[in-house]
Amino acid sequence: MKDSFFRSMTWLHTWAGLLVCWVLLLIFFAGSLSYFRHETSLWFKPELHAGVYRDYRAEALAPQVRQAQDYLSRQAPGARSWSIEFPTQRHPYLSYGWQKPPLPGQRRGDKLELAVSADGQRVISQIRDSRGGDFLYRLHFDLHYLPPLYARYLVGFCTLFMLIALVSGIVIHKRIFKDFFSFRRGKGNRSWLDVHNLSSVLALPYHLMITYSGLITLMFIYMPWAIQSQYQGDRDSFLRELNPVRVQLAASGRAAPLFDIDKLLPQVAAHWQAQALDKIVISDPGDEHSRIKVYLNTGRSITDEPRVMVFDGVSGDLLQASPEQFSAAMSTYDTFMALHTARFADPMLRLLFFCCGLLGYAMVATGTLMWARKLRQQEQKQLAKGQAASLGLRLVEGLNLSVIAGLPLATAAFFYANRLLPPGLEQRAQWEVHGFFIAWGCVALTALVDRSVNSWRNWLLLAAGLWGLLPVLNALTSPSDLLHNVLSRQWALVGVDLMGLVFGCGLFYAATKLRADKAVWRAKTPVPSRASL
Amino acid sequence: MTGTAIAGVMIPALMGLSYLGLALLALAKFGHFREVFARAPSAAQSRGLSYAGSLLLATVFILCGQRFGWGYGSLVFMGLASLSGFLCIMNLSFCARLMPGAMWVTGSVSALLALNCY
Numbered sequence: 001m002k003d004s005f006f007r008s009m010t011w012l013h014t015w016a017g018l019l020v021c022w023v024l025l026l027i028f029f030a031g032s033l034s035y036f037r038h039e040t041s042l043w044f045k046p047e048l049h050a051g052v053y054r055d056y057r058a059e060a061l062a063p064q065v066r067q068a069q070d071y072l073s074r075q076a077p078g079a080r081s082w083s084i085e086f087p088t089q090r091h092p093y094l095s096y097g098w099q100k101p102p103l104p105g106q107r108r109g110d111k112l113e114l115a116v117s118a119d120g121q122r123v124i125s126q127i128r129d130s131r132g133g134d135f136l137y138r139l140h141f142d143l144h145y146l147p148p149l150y151a152r153y154l155v156g157f158c159t160l161f162m163l164i165a166l167v168s169g170i171v172i173h174k175r176i177f178k179d180f181f182s183f184r185r186g187k188g189n190r191s192w193l194d195v196h197n198l199s200s201v202l203a204l205p206y207h208l209m210i211t212y213s214g215l216i217t218l219m220f221i222y223m224p225w226a227i228q229s230q231y232q233g234d235r236d237s238f239l240r241e242l243n244p245v246r247v248q249l250a251a252s253g254r255a256a257p258l259f260d261i262d263k264l265l266p267q268v269a270a271h272w273q274a275q276a277l278d279k280i281v282i283s284d285p286g287d288e289h290s291r292i293k294v295y296l297n298t299g300r301s302i303t304d305e306p307r308v309m310v311f312d313g314v315s316g317d318l319l320q321a322s323p324e325q326f327s328a329a330m331s332t333y334d335t336f337m338a339l340h341t342a343r344f345a346d347p348m349l350r351l352l353f354f355c356c357g358l359l360g361y362a363m364v365a366t367g368t369l370m371w372a373r374k375l376r377q378q379e380q381k382q383l384a385k386g387q388a389a390s391l392g393l394r395l396v397e398g399l400n401l402s403v404i405a406g407l408p409l410a411t412a413a414f415f416y417a418n419r420l421l422p423p424g425l426e427q428r429a430q431w432e433v434h435g436f437f438i439a440w441g442c443v444a445l446t447a448l449v450d451r452s453v454n455s456w457r458n459w460l461l462l463a464a465g466l467w468g469l470l471p472v473l474n475a476l477t478s479p480s481d482l483l484h485n486v487l488s489r490q491w492a493l494v495g496v497d498l499m500g501l502v503f504g505c506g507l508f509y510a511a512t513k514l515r516a517d518k519a520v521w522r523a524k525t526p527v528p529s530r531a532s533l
Numbered sequence: 534m535t536g537t538a539i540a541g542v543m544i545p546a547l548m549g550l551s552y553l554g555l556a557l558l559a560l561a562k563f564g565h566f567r568e569v570f571a572r573a574p575s576a577a578q579s580r581g582l583s584y585a586g587s588l589l590l591a592t593v594f595i596l597c598g599q600r601f602g603w604g605y606g607s608l609v610f611m612g613l614a615s616l617s618g619f620l621c622i623m624n625l626s627f628c629a630r631l632m633p634g635a636m637w638v639t640g641s642v643s644a645l646l647a648l649n650c651y
Contacts, residue, residue, distance in 0.1 A: 181559040352612025
């Protein structure tokens, strides 16, 4: 037992944080980028960058819906479902989509999405196969190559430790208010601790919120017992009771003509006081059990639960509508979900969330870097005598290099793979993702042998170059470029390019700073075989 | 003005004000006051700065709540406070002497913008 409360909390903070820090770095990085999931996805589909984007117009809905129903009944008569997505702020184009019946061995059929040109004349089907922002979004809780369920348990475990590290961190940081603005430069460990404290305290409400709500989002996986005992393990019946609108009806197999969807629009407009719509989804079109679901664009209200009106697909009768108010428990859950995903946020607030997420990344990164420094200082005597570094030190430094410098590089590689892989490549979307992990693997492999400041600098410089040149890549491989996107007010595309420039500058600054750091290190110690951060 | 245009001007204005509030709070601290003015603050000055800073931040919170609704507004406030706190720290650590000037400029510009919007 540690001899005092304060010391045991320090111990807890160190070890709870360190055990999971590298997974947390991945979660924070990919999670922060997921705030721009749809914007990233737009950037990843340059076929849509010219002549496709348009604004939502309520008076154009009826002809759009008529045209869509006409097109889908010709092109996708046997589909499991159709969808018509209207232009919204983050999906600035009209699109038709459908889900094919599942192939043998598939749980769900493949989904297709075709965009309609802004003049409504063309349907663009040649869109490259790419996961775009969805990959980064999934990565932050599914970790890609692992089976999703195990990955989510692992992420939940790490999140729990993150919460412990946060609370114990608050306890041991005794000078929160006194040191609120303090950053002492060029003072070695003290400076690193300052940055660690600043990045934690500045965005503390965010860190607490995002960690706790992160646990809440997957709470039915982590704590399934209440549902199991109340519903005798029948999870579906719980979900049905929670939200009757979500119930899916199996197809009957008997054909029946689909109702004209545009005739429902006046009723929808009356029910929701003419608020903007998000999309219409038709399940089992042409079947007796077909359902037409109309989704409201919930805009800036802090909710993640879709507001839906469900109509009978054959008779056009209104069957159900989402309640205006959910139960207290449901609203609480919904609010936490919404706070975590920030789907309601407009670009400004989204940017603030993004910055807070990056502060979280900085917080975890400085924590692990401090640990590596301390370990190296402890072993300084042995290292000076020419003895090899301990396994712990090699592990920590290697993982630091591969994760902290590797993640930005791998993400840049993912963006480049999207534009540079040949368009007809088999499983193209999957290869973009492989590109991410190949680049990351390269950093990790070099980290096995070379963890010197030089190696850090080279990788950071490479990542800085790739990110900084992102607007150039975009200009060369899409019909538009940064300047034209600014002029035509395509802020989503402009934003991704600008993010590239900002990351490029930041990484370049970090790389140049490393040189200065190395000089200080040289001056203080006689030729260490491997300098460290 | 349309809703988005107002939000477009409002956010920088509110951000400037919360920067000013946090800068006042920072100057209320002995160490930072000395870095900026090269002399120690009197007890009354410290207290005054800290009251002024807190009051200004509270005002920003209320403005956020009124403009965006209390739920959305409090999120905007948290985000703005984090980001402007970051600017404050950069200001203090890299160019502390410029702080009073920066406070005057941001303060007056954002106050004007904010008045224009309400």
